[in-house]
Amino acid sequence: MTRAPGGRDSFVGVGLRSAHFPHLLGRPGADVDWFEAISENYMDSQGRPLEVLLKIREDYPIALHGVSMSIGGVEGIRPDYLRRLKALADRTDPFLVTDHLCFTGAHASNVHDLLPLPYTAEAASTVARNVAQAQEALGRQIALENVSSYLSYRESEMTEWEFIVTIARRAGCRILLDVNNVFVSATNHGFKAEDYVDAIPSELVAQIHLGGYSDMGNFLFDTHSRAPTPAVWALYRRVIARMPGTPTLIEWDADIPDWAELEAQARKAAAIAEEVLHRQPA
């Protein structure tokens, strides 16, 4: 499922965070359509986190979002990682499994960060090979997210958006388009965010992320510590108009607000998606 189910105009979810577990376990009838779970928080735990996720899954669709697959790693993806991720996916039946278009280190050391890749044909081949490995092991198509970045490579041969589209087409995977990350990287590297999002074919996009960054003075930092800024909302409006119904997520990982605030941001995204759709000519 990569469009809103049942012909609905919007399909907006939020990240499942432990700070909200007590509230959500009370089955409050949360006004969100789905939840996204960080894969690594559940694939290595058989304890309370998994218990909560399975409870949530009884009432809502979920997507699994990883941060450590390291799809750009030249050593390939660790087979045991894929085995554990598949076990989690088999148990939770997510509508989508995603990770980031990046590398997170070598097998001998994990930097737990989302390092951008050089935008080269060689790197695209590496990623395509790893996507094939992942999709084969998981038995399903995956989607890769564009990351925020603070550095680039001297050897890059193409733009980031050309790179991600090349990979999606060659590897047969989808794109998780993080609108906030596009805005952050566009500001940091000096390209137009609109050029980026306009170049992404809508049929390749399986999901959209929205989040908040921090302005550090000389660069924007992808902190996920606040609500999306007006500029990011404007970019989202532009994106969702081209791909109505695409599942959209509010990401909030630091300084996590109370549930009501998070829910309000999700409703805001849904309202924009519905407003844009209804303004379009029939």
Add this chain to the structure above:
Amino acid sequence: MRSTTFISDPSFVASIRGGGKLSADEALAVYSRGYVARLTEALGETFEACWRVLGDERFFAAAAEYIRRNPSRSANLSDYGDNFLRCQAFESFEFPFLGDLATYEWEFKELFHVAPHRGLDAATLSARAKPDSRFRFGSAHRLLCFQHRVYPIWKRDRNDDSPLDPGQWQGPEHLLIYKKEGNSIFVRELSAAEFATLNSLRDGRTLADALESAPGMDAEAAQSLFGFIADSGLITDVS
């Protein structure tokens, strides 16, 4: 502080440019700082009580030293710090119980992620247990023996910042931490005799052997311990 990962590798450094107003060095520093911050946060989550005892400055210094020497190898951040208790910086502090406390916190974290097991109920266990019975324990428990008392320090009120005195940690401690009723975690302080009995039972000795070999285990204590075992759901099978 630049980490010891490939981020600081000269060939990697030579291959990159900074983004926007950032120089290459500044861009690398963003990632290096993020690496240290993430691992420090992971250590702080696992070793929260050690952090409270040491205070921010000393805990962060110990964490920084540990991170510099120990790259993270797991995809899962919560795996990081398995030998943090053996960090040299800990040995220089005035609290001799820190290694025990760190071990307790690590084992507690590990138990948190273990699947709960389904233990025999009290009536079934009581009906099946005979003096020559051997018990199989479920996986959702940890039996721990320390040189210092760490449980009172671990469960201290988080807002209690009064100084610790040796009377609070002196003396050995035997603990059982276990899951019951799903993923709820319980802690039981054991006598040395109870610890020895449980340890013998886990090693596969018969109930009679385990009770007889535990020094100081009289009939009343044995009955009390068996009552606890029956209620705890620790045992998954009797043979």
